[in-house]
Amino acid sequence: GAVVSQHPSWVICKSGTSVKIECRSLDFQATTMFWYRQFPKQSLMLMATSNEGSKATYEQGVEKDKFLINHASLTLSTLTVTSAHPEDSSFYICSARDPAVSSYNSPLHFGNGTRLTVT
């Protein structure tokens, strides 16, 4: 089945630095990828929709200058947390829809997530 690879699985960084998280679709081309954030024992909150070749669409309340999303190819989307602060510590999960399988209603394939800790 379709696989989405997310890297790194965990990262620790110092406050003020930037961290890049990669999301790759391994056996399909993903024109659209989604980035979610999950706080401990909470649900997944959609941060933004990443569109290949165009700007990402951010959900209300998500700072686009802090969470930079780049979707330069059909198999790779990156999320960069800029000037990270301890409150950015969270679990970030990417997902992608295989356009060859079905329409927009097809289920998403999820990466394994990245645990970010900002000290």
Next chain:
Amino acid sequence: AQTVTQSQPEMSVQEAETVTLSCTYDTSENNYYLFWYKQPPSRQMILVIRQEAYKQQNATENRFSVNFQKAAKSFSLKISDSQLGDTAMYFCAFIPTDKLIFGTGTRLQVFP
């Protein structure tokens, strides 16, 4: 507003028994898809079952089945013959337009 509500933060069930997780949602759309995802301690999101809103027949996948009541906007998940490996967070989700919206989750603990 498009929302998903899971009113049971935690549930527990004994191994081999049956448990039902509830989910309600709100949308003005007429056609949409509903999903149940499982998130074990590994944090990997695993699709359990999905239901198309225009289909009246309830979806089933082995030990997992749903009770879909479109008029009531209810989408409950029934797990039969519960196994220890079913212990996880369960999220109800739906796609009313083009975004997957998650409920708050139900933590299910299966006891031996």
